[in-house]
Amino acid sequence: MAACSSPxxxxxxxxxxxMSVRKKxxxxxxxxxxxxxxxxxxAEEMGFSYLEIVNxxxxxxxxxxxxxxxxxGPGDASVGKLLSILEAxxxxxxxxxxxxxxxxxxxxYEESEKKRAQRPLQVPEVDSCVPRSLDRSGLTLLDDPEGAxxxxxxxxxxxxxxxxxxxxxxxxxxxxxxxxxLCVFDRNVLPGSCVWxxxxxxxxxxxxKLVAIISDEYLDSDxxxxxxxxxxxxxxxxxxxxxIPVVYKSMTKQFPRIxxxxxxxxxxxxxxxxxxxxxxxxxLSLP
Numbered sequence: 001m002a003a004c005s006s007p008x009x010x011x012x013x014x015x016x017x018x019m020s021v022r023k024k025x026x027x028x029x030x031x032x033x034x035x036x037x038x039x040x041x042x043a044e045e046m047g048f049s050y051l052e053i054v055n056x057x058x059x060x061x062x063x064x065x066x067x068x069x070x071x072x073g074p075g076d077a078s079v080g081k082l083l084s085i086l087e088a089x090x091x092x093x094x095x096x097x098x099x100x101x102x103x104x105x106x107x108x109y110e111e112s113e114k115k116r117a118q119r120p121l122q123v124p125e126v127d128s129c130v131p132r133s134l135d136r137s138g139l140t141l142l143d144d145p146e147g148a149x150x151x152x153x154x155x156x157x158x159x160x161x162x163x164x165x166x167x168x169x170x171x172x173x174x175x176x177x178x179x180x181x182l183c184v185f186d187r188n189v190l191p192g193s194c195v196w197x198x199x200x201x202x203x204x205x206x207x208x209k210l211v212a213i214i215s216d217e218y219l220d221s222d223x224x225x226x227x228x229x230x231x232x233x234x235x236x237x238x239x240x241x242x243x244i245p246v247v248y249k250s251m252t253k254q255f256p257r258i259x260x261x262x263x264x265x266x267x268x269x270x271x272x273x274x275x276x277x278x279x280x281x282x283x284l285s286l287p
Contacts, residue, residue, distance in 0.1 A: 007103055007107055007110060008080070009078065009083060009106060010078050010079075010080030012106040013077065013079075014070065014077045014079060015109075016105050016108075017079060018105050020101075022064055025063060025098060026039075026063035026064055029094075030062065030063050036091065037089035037091055039062050039063045039066055040053050040057075042063075042066070042086065043056065043062075046066070046070050046085060052257070069257055069258055072229070072232050072258045074261045079102055079106055083095055139193065139202065139206075140189055140202075141190060149205075151206055152182060152188075152206055152207045153182065153208055153209065153284045154208065154210060154244075155183045155202055155207035155231075156169065156182055156183065156184050156185075156211050156213065157212040157218075157231075158224070159213070159221050160217075161215070162213050162217065162218070163186075165249075166184055170182060173281055173284070180285070183202055183207050185199070189202070196226065199230070204230075208242075208284075208287070209241075209242055209283070210228075210231040211244050211280075211284070212244070212245050212259070213246050213248065214251070214259070214264075215247075215248075215251060216251050216252055228258070229258070232258070241283070243259070244265060245265065246267065247265070247267060248267040249268060265279060265283070
């Protein structure tokens with residue numbers, strides 16, 4: 001039997017690596033060693049600043065967080081680049097052990113992407129026995145089970161404590177000449193289905209953009225964390241301007257680094273507040 005050809009690791013985004021490989025890598029890099037490079041030297045090679053690295057030291061598992069933030073940043077975070085960084089800091093021992101696992105993950109990722117790209121369209125008139133797909137099952141209030149799914153200009157990622165500002169967004173963006181259509185989970189989504197499944201479907205296939213309302217409470221929300229990272233994974237490096245962070249009140253906690261490379265729509269700045277809604281509406285109107 002012919003051996004499998006090696007995949008192009010530099011063309012494979014870091015998201016291709018599953019959690020098992022990431023945890024194995026953390027076992028090698030997390031411990032502080034005298035004679036071998038640890039995660040902090042890897043972070044330097046990735047381009048993180050001294051202050052960022054100092055903050056990572058407070059975490060229980062800095063390697064996992066490092067990979068997560070590097071993957072979400074604007075740089076060329078690929079599996080091949082990660083391996084070259086490990087070699088640059090003289091951790092060839094890790095490369096030798098983990099490279100086969102990484103190559104296997106990349107093969108699975110490529111196969112999954114190929115199947116997704118080649119997935120045939122289902123035609124109900126040809127085969128009425130085909131189960132109705134998720135986007136026809138009535139996810140939102142105005143979905144027509146027999147027609148096209150309800151679509152939106154933006155999914156609003158927010159915490160319950162920020163719902164007052166969500167109502168203001170509805171007034172400013174839906175009930176004015178902008179006439180945008182926002183997907184607000186508590187208003188638009190029908191109860192009874194898995195929250196994570198519905199959220200993923202809405203963000204990926206029903207909403208052109210995602211607006212993340214950033215606040216101290218947002219930083220503690222598992223739901224907001226999932227929604228934000230899922231949106232970023234659909235457009236790594238912000239190539240399609242899919243995610244728009246909004247700050248509407250002062251914060252006591254640090255702004256999330258995973259979003260620091262994106263332009264913020266800041267309602268707290270009195271110098272630009274008068275232009276806030278127009279800029280946001282224009283961003284949501286763009287394809």
